[in-house]
Amino acid sequence: MINPAQRTKAIELSQIRKMFEITNPDAINLGIGEPDFDVPENIKNAMIESINENDTHYTPNKGYIELREEIVKKFKDDNGIKTNPENIIVTVGASEALFMCAQAFVESGNEVLLPNPSFLSYEACVKIAGGKITPVECSMENEFKLKADDVAEKINENTKAIVLNSPSNPTGAVMEKEDIKAIADLSMDKNFLIISDEIYEKIIYDKKHYSPAKWSDNVITINGFSKTYAMTGLRIGYLNANEDLCEELLKIHQYNLACATTTSQRGAIEALRGPQDEAVKMVNEFKRRRDLIVERLNRMGYETVNAEGAFYVFPKIDDENFVQKAAKAGVITVPGAAFGSNGKGHVRMSYANSYENIEKAMDILEERLVNG
Ligand SMILES: Cc1ncc(COP(=O)(O)O)c(C=O)c1O
Structure with a gap:
């Protein structure tokens, strides 16, 4: 047995994936963290075309200039952020970007503020980099929205960064503009970094998304x-x-991956340039499902916030064995505690599954767990 490095020992494999592997394949999966839709045709065609053109070589480390120019436009139009292609790095998913941030800026002795509960990768990235987590509680009374006052209380001379994630995985919470702005101001006053994970930006219902980079340069x-x-x-x-x-981040990206995949970059150019109707349709369908699942859960007595974004709800469920019982009955969910201590007493349910399957899943829970 070769001993792993201390930094590898400090983290564990995701329990969520492990759970999917052992559950009944016929169960309805409300544990999923990805859309149940296909890639739009125009994007698929752009990728096929790129392969047929033998566009399969390395690209510039930061990514194709055409793609970075489209991203600059997107930041201006959607987020009111003025930038330029030199300040953009195209990455292998948001996951690589998160890892790069931690590797480039976090080291032993640094504290990184994380919303509690939050996406599992944040803690792992910080720990691998040798940093320490400082959780900031997001309470159900505030609909799980991270509040600037709670953040301000946790800042000290060791604070290196905070991760913001609005809309949030696992709660679906969308932060208020004034909290985002206040945290942005604080980052300038106290000189810390904001790592703003805006991956669910477009999956938002009747609410506007705000980027802290509008107000702070430390983002x-x-x-x-x-x-x-x-x-x-x-x-x-x-x-x-x-x-x-960007210069520091590029060092990590360059020596780790060189560049993102050509085919995916070509697909991404088309995604930004092409029609947006498939994306809009998907969000409308998510909203219909959100309305259904929130209504059904509340009716069953599982107190559920009407989450304003992403595709997750985070009902209050005190039964410690709920996840196992639900899986046995045929519905896969994820224990809230997997996302941080403050997630205890909650269960994450994803509605990235068909309307019909969500209805069926709710029927099963009602018959087998509530009335059973
Ligand atoms: C909050 C959050 N950030 C980042 C990611 C990773 O996204 P990507 O597929 O772009 O790596 C996920 C995926 O579930 C996520 O939920």
């Missing part, structure tokens, strides 16, 4: 194509940061 904005264009397996994302930050 790395991360986004990608996995959720908006159902391109999860194509592994393509991007980040925007000021020149100095």
